[in-house]
Amino acid sequence: MQIYSICGKLQYEPSLSLQRPFRSPHHSITATAMLGGGRNPLPGEISLAHQGVLFLDELPELKLAVLEGLREPLEERKITINRNLISVSYPCNFILVASMNPCPCGYYGTKQQCKCTQEQIRRYSRKISGPIIDRIDITVPIEYIGYDKLISSQKSETSEKIQKRVEKVRRIQKERYKDLKFQTNAELETKYIEQYCTLARKSQKILENAYQKLQLTTRAYMKILKVARTIADMDESQYIQEQHILEAISYRRKEE
Amino acid sequence: MAKKFSSELTKNGLVIVSGLALGIDTIAHQTCLEEGGKTIAVLGGGFHHIYPEENTYLAQAIVKNGGLLISQYKPEEQANTKNFPKRNKVISQVSQAVLVIEAGIRSGAKITAGYAKEQNKKVFVIPNPLDSKNAKGIQQLLEKGATMIFQSTQIMSQLDTRYLVPLTTPVKLIDTKHSEENKIYQILLQRPHSINEIIQKMQDKPQQILQKLSIMEIEGVVENIGNIYRLKEKK
Numbered sequence A: 001m002q003i004y005s006i007c008g009k010l011q012y013e014p015s016l017s018l019q020r021p022f023r024s025p026h027h028s029i030t031a032t033a034m035l036g037g038g039r040n041p042l043p044g045e046i047s048l049a050h051q052g053v054l055f056l057d058e059l060p061e062l063k064l065a066v067l068e069g070l071r072e073p074l075e076e077r078k079i080t081i082n083r084n085l086i087s088v089s090y091p092c093n094f095i096l097v098a099s100m101n102p103c104p105c106g107y108y109g110t111k112q113q114c115k116c117t118q119e120q121i122r123r124y125s126r127k128i129s130g131p132i133i134d135r136i137d138i139t140v141p142i143e144y145i146g147y148d149k150l151i152s153s154q155k156s157e158t159s160e161k162i163q164k165r166v167e168k169v170r171r172i173q174k175e176r177y178k179d180l181k182f183q184t185n186a187e188l189e190t191k192y193i194e195q196y197c198t199l200a201r202k203s204q205k206i207l208e209n210a211y212q213k214l215q216l217t218t219r220a221y222m223k224i225l226k227v228a229r230t231i232a233d234m235d236e237s238q239y240i241q242e243q244h245i246l247e248a249i250s251y252r253r254k255e256e
Numbered sequence B: 001m002a003k004k005f006s007s008e009l010t011k012n013g014l015v016i017v018s019g020l021a022l023g024i025d026t027i028a029h030q031t032c033l034e035e036g037g038k039t040i041a042v043l044g045g046g047f048h049h050i051y052p053e054e055n056t057y058l059a060q061a062i063v064k065n066g067g068l069l070i071s072q073y074k075p076e077e078q079a080n081t082k083n084f085p086k087r088n089k090v091i092s093q094v095s096q097a098v099l100v101i102e103a104g105i106r107s108g109a110k111i112t113a114g115y116a117k118e119q120n121k122k123v124f125v126i127p128n129p130l131d132s133k134n135a136k137g138i139q140q141l142l143e144k145g146a147t148m149i150f151q152s153t154q155i156m157s158q159l160d161t162r163y164l165v166p167l168t169t170p171v172k173l174i175d176t177k178h179s180e181e182n183k184i185y186q187i188l189l190q191r192p193h194s195i196n197e198i199i200q201k202m203q204d205k206p207q208q209i210l211q212k213l214s215i216m217e218i219e220g221v222v223e224n225i226g227n228i229y230r231l232k233e234k235k
């Protein structure tokens, strides 16, 4: 609500302030528009997405300054803009959802023939730097859906059902962190991780193994723990079991 | 077909001999153990280098259930594809008869059948679709005197029943999880696959497949390059 009134946008988009925001700026966006700034530093898209979702389509197409500028806000959940002698801080606790192709032509790893060279594929995915990848908790592949599949009524979970599951897990987390100033696993600070992400003995072993063999960064290690905590919450399991940690490992994206 | 015949022949008391390779060999050994039978795997390398590595659990299960691993090589010798024709020769040597399930023109199965013929062992083939890549190989085997059979009883009626073994308790291969990993391995052998494709081909719960892929990744069998999995090249 507050962010919108600063921008003077409330009057144009009144209904938005009552629900969580969903922002999807175009990939040609400037750093100032994304992160905030200007003569009288105004909030950018990331702050407009505060407590909501920031959706970035075609992630590698973003300007480098914009991409790299996302590092601090993703980490701190707020952004500090320094302009002359003024320093303004805006909150930006958003869920980042981004999309990208597997390669420039889009067919790598699908039934269709990919026409890209290994070098092209590497260059394309390298646009997303390691530190950014490390800050993305979950990556999942989504494939082109052929017409025959679209009309075949494949049984999938309804959105209502999924919403129920998400709400359940959110409740579990809210309850767990009720004495702290955050509410979700994603916001779990490093100093609390050991206390709340308790591993069953076997999962401890697997994670240690993965840490060495897959050469995980500390950040990636923590991220896997948090994602595993959420998967365990879906199972209503007090401890993080083997299967939770293994599933969490599969969602990480390796930096090339 | 490999499963059906291995299962029926095992139940009739036959010992199944194969080469521990991925694919038909694995199915033949595995099914035999699951029926409580005894099976022999002839290796293309020494005992310390079970090849392929994924089938180490299978090799162990074979021995544990009173079967045999046979090797003509020193224990420390690596498996080498150059050894495989010689390995196939031993397969037919220790067998009463050879059943060919699939036979590409230059396949190991055909080589084994060739040796069997030299050694005066019976060679059986089953019908393969005319348009399959095996049809030609099957035809060649028939021309050389192989017998086409349609059911396992046709094999049983032509064998010496003195060599039959009694069944023991069926083995629930504790490592059914490995057989799933085996399936994933087979899929990736063709080319790299996206997770979605693997999930479609495996027809198992996505979470379970993701867990398996993580295990294989930690073990260094596969690598995950941006949600696309491929076999990791051995250094």
Ligand SMILES: [Zn+2]
Pocket: A103, A104, A105, A106, A107, A108, A114, A115, A116
């Ligand atoms: Zn491509």
